[in-house]
Amino acid sequence: MLMPRKVKHRKIQRGGSIRGNANRGSEISFGSFGLKSVGSSLVSSRQIEAARRAMTRYIQRGGKIWIRIFPDKPMTKKGDETPMGKGKGAVDHFVAVVKPGRILFEMDGVKKEIAKEAMRLAAYKLNVKTRFVVKD
Numbered sequence: 001m002l003m004p005r006k007v008k009h010r011k012i013q014r015g016g017s018i019r020g021n022a023n024r025g026s027e028i029s030f031g032s033f034g035l036k037s038v039g040s041s042l043v044s045s046r047q048i049e050a051a052r053r054a055m056t057r058y059i060q061r062g063g064k065i066w067i068r069i070f071p072d073k074p075m076t077k078k079g080d081e082t083p084m085g086k087g088k089g090a091v092d093h094f095v096a097v098v099k100p101g102r103i104l105f106e107m108d109g110v111k112k113e114i115a116k117e118a119m120r121l122a123a124y125k126l127n128v129k130t131r132f133v134v135k136d
Contacts, residue, residue: 001045022102028135030066031108033115041128042095045071051122058118063109069096
């Protein structure tokens with residue numbers, strides 16, 4: 001699963017709601033087809049890996065896939081049955097902050113129909129609404 005080798009701050013504040021649209025990473029850069037987010041959400045490294053597996057299994061040994069998001073935000077979780085107080089919990093997993101318009105995955109080297117179906121299968125694994133886009 002994806003996670004940073006090293007972080008500046010081990011535990012960070014979660015912050016409020018995810019507002020605004022994606023400025024960076026909103027265009028297809030590497031492949032011919034892409035999966036673009038329509039909504040905003042925190043996508044975990046497990047979800048990214050599940051989506052990647054779904055795509056690679058469907059296209060079998062054809063084509064190439066690029067993952068355009070990286071989970072670099074640590075999320076903490078307290079142990080079960082821990083009373084209130086007693087500090088912040090330990091880092092449990094990492095998430096990627098996804099804003100509307102962000103390209104999540106790119107694909108090249110396969111036909112449009114195959115790429116569309118592979119992206120559809122990947123979209124089921126993510127907790128953000130997406131749409132299939134083609135490079136102009």
